[in-house]
Structures are given as structure tokens and as C-alpha cells.
Amino acid sequence: MCANYRPSTRDELQQRFGVAAPDSEYKAEAFPGYMAPMIRPPRTDSVPGDRACALGMFGMVPHWAEPKLARQTYNARTETVATKPSFRNAWKRRQFCVIPLHAFYEPSYETGKVERWEIAGAEGAPLGIAGLWDIKQEGPNGLPLLSFTMLTINADGHPLMQRFHKPDDEKRMLVILDPEQIDEWLHCPLEEAERFFVRYPAERLVAAAAPVGARKPAQGSLLDP
Template structure:
């Protein structure tokens, strides 16, 4: 389960060669209901801004605060996600780090999970578009999750009695493979990330920072 993450700076996304919309802006840390950069199966070479929390056409925008994660085991049947899954509306979300609570000290301590080399990576998700919506939920997304029992990092997050879950990381050049994956092939991506490449560090929450604004290219 992931309810908070840090996208890479826009300068990094520009350096990767993505086209970016002129109105692109997002906060240094993103929470449900806020916008973040995403690459979609419909437009794999452009960064779009989308609301963290998937909102289908029939739902109220406030649903975003409850649909920011989608279990891979039930994504094909859950009303909020099944249309996006069926239609191949796959997304890749660039991330610098994501945050989870650890209770190893007896109380919740926020941990940042990131690559040891500090390079950004991609998370697998689904996206939706609401063409008649003028607000931030015009485009929205959810992060896919899988069981993390026994994982040396994700297995230590959340309260001891909670089921252990992890977001789905995409390795190396897998981004475009994921965006084009057929339903019968998507289960190949539903695996835990390699612990040796990542680290977790206690990192208390900071005041929410203001959005950055850049011109798109």
C-alpha cells in the first residue's frame, strides 16, 4: 500500500526526453487527490499530469482518496478499476522514492524507500480520463499492489497485524513493455522488487511543499 510518494524533479523528466504539457506542475511529495506525472499507454512519450487516485466516469472526484491503490488480485473485477484494466489503460508513474510506515519501534515511523543509487524508477498503474471534467480528476491513476509477505523491506512496513503489500516496480526498460502488455501477459510484471537494489530509511514527514511550475517542451 502506498499513499505518498516523491516524483522526480521535472528537470529529470525533461532530461529523459519526454514531452511535457505546458501546464505541468506538481508538489515535491504527492498524496491522494493531488496531481503527479504519469506516462500512459495512449501517449507513451509525453508526461501528463494526473490525479493520484483513480476516478472512473461514473464516480465523484472525492473517490480519488480511496482508489489510489489497486490490488492486482482483484483489479479485473473491482468496479472502480475493471474498465481501465479491460481496456488496457496502463500507466507508468516516475518515482524518486515512496513512503511507508514502520512500527518496529512500537509507533509509526515514516520510512522512505528508494534505490541505493538514488536514481528514479517507475511504478505500474492504471489510468482513467474524464473528458467532461475540468478539474484535476480529468485524468487520474492508481498504483497496482501485490502481496509482500516475506520481503525484507516491504514485509516490515505497516502494523504487525496488517497484510503486507507492495507497489509494483518496473525494471529498466520494462516501462514500454508494461504499457503495451496484453491482459494475459500482465501477471509477469506482478513481482516484488529486488531488495539488494533498494534501501529504506526513517524519514519523518516534512511540511507539504508548494508546487513547482515549468514550461512544457
Template sequence: MCGRFARRSTQKVLADWFGVEIEDIPWFAPTYNAAPQSTQPVVRLNDETGQREFALMRWGLVPYWAKDAKVGYSTINARAEEVASKPLYRDAFKRRRCLIPADAFYEWQRINSKTRRPFAFGMRSGEPYAFAGLWERWKPKGGEPLETFTILTTDPNELAERVHNRMPVILERGDYARWMEIGDPVRPPTDLLRPYPAEKMRSSAVDERVGNVRNDDPELLSERSIDPIQQQLF
């Protein structure tokens, strides 16, 4: 799964990376510890213009047909193998695909029954990237519409599998347009739901404070030394 991520790139960097005019982007600050149920920027296609836009959404998908928003607590991730058939995600997968900007995602390696060590996974190039996501707009009775998103996950690549048995789907920059384009709803781009090449990524042990959602500062991404035996794995 993917339960935490970091987005340290500035709005200017993200505007250039995703091809959106910076003056059209709603304000948001970097985050070094994005957690479920927090509000994060998402890139999608505007319903009217078909152009890319940034929208602020809550992490945890709430389908448009849901009775209440509580379902969002268990839908922070969607397994790539299930999105085409599972009712929770099926309609969004056909019609509401999006990108979630990030610079790193966190996973925890279990050392023993009491100890887990956090690792951050980013690009060797230092560039930002995007998770494949789905979004929904839920309208409660008598309330304001709520827009939410989920991050798709897949099998881990050779780097991520040393820590966890899943990883988020990371898209190549050249595939952003095809992922978001809504063409034939019967043939969404399932071929993009694959592990990202391990040779383009790097991982490092990071500050254990990332385990507390109240901590959100650049030091969370600072590399930490690990013992010689564990170092051989990375």
C-alpha cells in the same frame, strides 16, 4: 498501501529516463510529499501517436462510468491481485496502463499504540523509478474531463515487509514498454505485478513532518537516526 511518495528528479532527468522530449513535457515541480488527490505527472502512451507522453493527473482513480468523483478518495491504490477482475479497475487494466515517476515512497512502522515512524524506500543507485499505474478519463455532465490514476500494490519484498504488509509495484526500466503497450486485451502483463528485488533498494527513517501533507520540502527525505534495537532491522 502506498499513500505518499516523493519525486525529486528534475524534468530533464525524467525526460531522459522515460524517453520523452523535454519540450513536450508539461511543467511540474519536484514534490517531496505527494499525497492523494494531488495532481502528479504520469507517463502514458498518446492515444493518437502511440508515443510516450507526460500528462498531469489527479491521484485517485475515477472510472469513466462513475456517477461522481467521490470514488477517487478510496482508489489511490489497486491491489495487483484484483485489477483483472474488479470492476473499478478491470477496463483500465486492459486498456489504460501507465507509469508514475518517483524517487521514494513512504511507509510508517508502528512502534506502539501511539507512535509510528516514517521510512522512505528508494533505489540504492539513487536513480528514479516508476510505479505501475492505471489511468482513467471521467467526463462529468456539463464539466471538463478529469484524468486520474491509481498505483498498483503487491506483497512486500524483504525490505518493505519490516515496515508494512504491502508495497507499490515498481517496474524494471526494461519493462516500461511492455507494461504500457496495449496489445491483446485478454493477456495484459500480469507477470510484472510482483515485488521489486529488495537488494536493489534501500530504506531509511525520515523526518516525521512527512505525516503532514502541508509539508513539502527536501528535508523530508533527510535520514533520521533510530534506536539500536530498531537499527538491527535495517
């Protein structure tokens, strides 16, 4: 599960993902309810290679839901994404997206107490996460609201990702795409989606403790009271 990450910078979006950065600014760290960049085809008739970047809420908000649902829908299990009410319509419509990030954070309990760790690409390049997007036409202030969720797979036994979360919890990890898979994922037929649901090699990731002081995740979020 991933509830906190560092979105790719504006320069990384252009240089690594080949998309123009959104017009609006976004926070250096994202929590559920924050606005962050996502990449998707610009039109339904787009061909591979056509990409556009927009800001969306981290946490899926389908048309029937209130934005506060984002606190529960920031990750989608690949095993149930096709049937869960929050995700199934976007899945059926093949509304695939990629979430560009520089690093993500997970909790470790190896010392006996919770400690935040940062996971990133071993070569320092940003990572592309497979996701889904949706739109609520009447969002906050009556404006359309784009939102997205990150897809996750089982990580029991993964040399790196099994180290995170509580000892008795199922281990999960994000679906991380290779750069050459980005356009393939964005235009993937539903019946072929499963081939992307594989564990990213541990040797291509690095992790280190990244403790922080107390945070107020709601700051900068559309979910502010």
C-alpha cells in the same frame, strides 16, 4: 500500500524516462487527490518507444465517480484489479501507465510508534511504478480529469517491505518496473500482464527513517473542501 511519494522531477522525466515534462507545475510530494506526472502511450495506435507525460490525479476517478473517490483508489491490488468497479474498465481497456517517482513513503511500527520511512532506488535513479489510468470527461470546472492508480502485490516475507505497516496487516508493495520493462508494460496484452507482478529485489532498494512534522495533505489537492 503507498499513499505518499515524491514524483520524479522535470529533469528526471526528460533524462531518465525520455518524456517532456507537463506544462503545469506539480507538488514536490504527492498525496491522494494531488496532480502528479504519469506516462502512457500518446495514442491507441502508438508503438513501443512512444511515450507521453501528463498530469493526472493520484487516485483513480472513473467516469461515474466524484474526485473524492481518489482518497480510496490510489492503490489497486493486482489480485482484484480486473473485477473492482473502480478499476475494471481501465483494466479491460488496457489503459496501462507508469508513475515516475524518486521515492515513496511507508509507515514503520518497529519502534512501537508510527514512523515515516522513505524508500528509493539503491543507485539513486528514479523508479517507474506500474499503474492504470482513466479519464472523467467532466471533471472539476467541467474539464476532463485524468487520474491514475498504482498497482500493488503481496509482500509477506519480502526482506524490506515486510517491515512496514502495522504488524498484523498484510504486507504489500508497489509493482516496480525495470527501465527496460516500461515500454513492455505500456503495450502489454492483458493475458501477459501477470508476468510483471513480481517483487522488486530488496537489495535494489534503500530505506531510511524520514520523520516529518504534522502535515495537511489536502494542501494543493483538487480534493480541497
